[in-house]
Amino acid sequence: MNEQPRGTRPGRITIRDVAADAGVSVAAVSKVLRNAYGVSPALRQNVLTSIEKLGYRPSTAARGMRGRTFTIGVVLVEMGNPFLPDVIAGISDACGADGYKVLIGLGQAQLTLEESLLDSMIDHGMDGLILVAPRMSGETLEAYARQTPLVVIAHHEPSPNAYDTVNSDDAAGAHMVVAELVAAGHSDIAMISLLVADDNSQTHVSVAREKGYLKAMGDAGLEPSARILRMTGDKDLRQAQMRSFLSAPDRPTAVFCWSDLFAIELIGLARSSGMNLPSELSVIGYDNSPPATMPLIELTSVDQNARGLGGAAATALLSRIAGRTNPQRLMLKPTLAHRTSHGPA
Amino acid sequence: MNEQPRGTRPGRITIRDVAADAGVSVAAVSKVLRNAYGVSPALRQNVLTSIEKLGYRPSTAARGMRGRTFTIGVVLVEMGNPFLPDVIAGISDACGADGYKVLIGLGQAQLTLEESLLDSMIDHGMDGLILVAPRMSGETLEAYARQTPLVVIAHHEPSPNAYDTVNSDDAAGAHMVVAELVAAGHSDIAMISLLVADDNSQTHVSVAREKGYLKAMGDAGLEPSARILRMTGDKDLRQAQMRSFLSAPDRPTAVFCWSDLFAIELIGLARSSGMNLPSELSVIGYDNSPPATMPLIELTSVDQNARGLGGAAATALLSRIAGRTNPQRLMLKPTLAHRTSHGPA
DNA sequence: ATGAAAGCGCTAACAC
DNA sequence: GTGTTAGCGCTTTCAT
Numbered sequence: 001m002n003e004q005p006r007g008t009r010p011g012r013i014t015i016r017d018v019a020a021d022a023g024v025s026v027a028a029v030s031k032v033l034r035n036a037y038g039v040s041p042a043l044r045q046n047v048l049t050s051i052e053k054l055g056y057r058p059s060t061a062a063r064g065m066r067g068r069t070f071t072i073g074v075v076l077v078e079m080g081n082p083f084l085p086d087v088i089a090g091i092s093d094a095c096g097a098d099g100y101k102v103l104i105g106l107g108q109a110q111l112t113l114e115e116s117l118l119d120s121m122i123d124h125g126m127d128g129l130i131l132v133a134p135r136m137s138g139e140t141l142e143a144y145a146r147q148t149p150l151v152v153i154a155h156h157e158p159s160p161n162a163y164d165t166v167n168s169d170d171a172a173g174a175h176m177v178v179a180e181l182v183a184a185g186h187s188d189i190a191m192i193s194l195l196v197a198d199d200n201s202q203t204h205v206s207v208a209r210e211k212g213y214l215k216a217m218g219d220a221g222l223e224p225s226a227r228i229l230r231m232t233g234d235k236d237l238r239q240a241q242m243r244s245f246l247s248a249p250d251r252p253t254a255v256f257c258w259s260d261l262f263a264i265e266l267i268g269l270a271r272s273s274g275m276n277l278p279s280e281l282s283v284i285g286y287d288n289s290p291p292a293t294m295p296l297i298e299l300t301s302v303d304q305n306a307r308g309l310g311g312a313a314a315t316a317l318l319s320r321i322a323g324r325t326n327p328q329r330l331m332l333k334p335t336l337a338h339r340t341s342h343g344p345a
Numbered sequence: 346m347n348e349q350p351r352g353t354r355p356g357r358i359t360i361r362d363v364a365a366d367a368g369v370s371v372a373a374v375s376k377v378l379r380n381a382y383g384v385s386p387a388l389r390q391n392v393l394t395s396i397e398k399l400g401y402r403p404s405t406a407a408r409g410m411r412g413r414t415f416t417i418g419v420v421l422v423e424m425g426n427p428f429l430p431d432v433i434a435g436i437s438d439a440c441g442a443d444g445y446k447v448l449i450g451l452g453q454a455q456l457t458l459e460e461s462l463l464d465s466m467i468d469h470g471m472d473g474l475i476l477v478a479p480r481m482s483g484e485t486l487e488a489y490a491r492q493t494p495l496v497v498i499a500h501h502e503p504s505p506n507a508y509d510t511v512n513s514d515d516a517a518g519a520h521m522v523v524a525e526l527v528a529a530g531h532s533d534i535a536m537i538s539l540l541v542a543d544d545n546s547q548t549h550v551s552v553a554r555e556k557g558y559l560k561a562m563g564d565a566g567l568e569p570s571a572r573i574l575r576m577t578g579d580k581d582l583r584q585a586q587m588r589s590f591l592s593a594p595d596r597p598t599a600v601f602c603w604s605d606l607f608a609i610e611l612i613g614l615a616r617s618s619g620m621n622l623p624s625e626l627s628v629i630g631y632d633n634s635p636p637a638t639m640p641l642i643e644l645t646s647v648d649q650n651a652r653g654l655g656g657a658a659a660t661a662l663l664s665r666i667a668g669r670t671n672p673q674r675l676m677l678k679p680t681l682a683h684r685t686s687h688g689p690a
Numbered sequence: 691a692t693g694a695a696a697g698c699g700c701t702a703a704c705a706c
Numbered sequence: 707g708t709g710t711t712a713g714c715g716c717t718t719t720c721a722t
Contacts, residue, residue, distance in 0.1 A: 027702080269641075369693085372693055378717095407714070693721085703711090704710085704711085
């Protein structure tokens, strides 16, 4: 028959209950909660005991009205990309160590949803936000950054003002791929990239990879044979594009694909049309995602160190929450995961 | 030079600002916000105009202390499974229509993280929670359900009390697969399932699929040849298991895999060992996930209607939030997506 | 139909 | 070192 203490949900233990149980003031409890100065070890222990005994958990909602919520929000454009789980894992690890919780929003590839999600996270009182490969403009990002600490992953903004960017060095990654293929004797190397429709497409990672590809081809004295095919995000159309690419008379001896998804698809289509890989076509991808390791795929691929990206973003965000305001542009070096999807020319 | 109104973040427009601008009381604004009774159309329009003009957005944190937050939380064990995006999409669609936002938490396959995420979502004042394939026990689920409206997807709890379950009819799906293979002339049909370590493994979807498989084999008079191989979640170990399965003298003519991931891996290993598919081995998977449609895979697979599952769960949750308390056990019928990974015996 | 006012559970001045 | 108390922005009786 125990009386329900009042609260948001009936039966919820509040800071007042803890204070009463420990025989101290609510301020004291609050201080213990926040590891603030000015609490004796004895009182502290007392409070901790009561918290444990009552199973008290502070209401994040109430906290959100005055101070920190110890929650950070992550917004993903969509969750199809297999490199996202590692990014999230990197973020969670870094945040979890500092007692922060991570909540994720999915943009479903819709710009309006993406923005309403950001609003919603801010309205929730989240302490900071991490965006992964956002489609919005630099001005929009700046506007959000004025409202909350913000870090952006996989978005090559040339000079952010009020937020930080964390990227893999996509140009360097692409350069490594070309160098590897050139070393294997290839000179006719094409790149399959992504057709980005957005207005602010210049910030997309695929563009940075294209630049790295072109630069590397130039460095190897291979400008004339350099060519970039930008393929659509629509699967059926893309497969048609790939088929015609594969059956064209001027098919190159090697292809660099901007993403593993495209590379794996290309390999499947090539094999099913009777081609022998890698002898007839070398393929290298980007992301070093789980499917790259599948039998029969064994895709050589650039590893972005997704976990590292997530970790760096989280660290940057936490320092921003702690008060830093100068913008940071972090760039992580990728590595090449060697497998058997490419061979000598 | 506009003065910063006080607020959680400086510059934030509050309900008070709106009230002042519209020349009404905060109570009136609040009522308009919640579509409550007792506001004249004129006042209502007035308030709406001010809200629009000032760009006001209610603070979810403040709302969480008294009423609804119009946010629901979704907890995923991990995000590797390719059928999850559709589940989320189904949830988001159904929730978005009612003005609810969806925030996601990732359990990283750690039970403690999973539970602390649930706590955190409750602490945020979320209006309800949806769990996807949770690993926790029925008692734990009941305990959470006492704290907040709860719906569970892909978890076969025989008789939930305080929460709802939404599942695909996994037994029926497995039955369809076997029936399809039997109709194609197969009689030696094995099943590759998942080795579940948990204590409460009986609620795992793979178990329900195993039951359906056994039942169907019985119905076809094929009990003697029925056999289930439970393979590990560890990729390298699993591939070794698959290799020995493929090279065994008593290899069946057809295999039903509990998930597309396993099926695709099996196909890759079989092909790379020189087998000709589907003539030497028919394979059918479960999930009808994107990779199932890849060239060279073309996997016949059971479609769970992931979007439908998400939608049903969201609908159930909203009705629970609206006050329903009797438990619901929803079961959706799966369908079979026919492709070329299986053929005649 | 409208508004005044009392909280919700917490944090952070400020007083002692 | 500890307690008192005034809010944070909202919802929700309860008067008017």
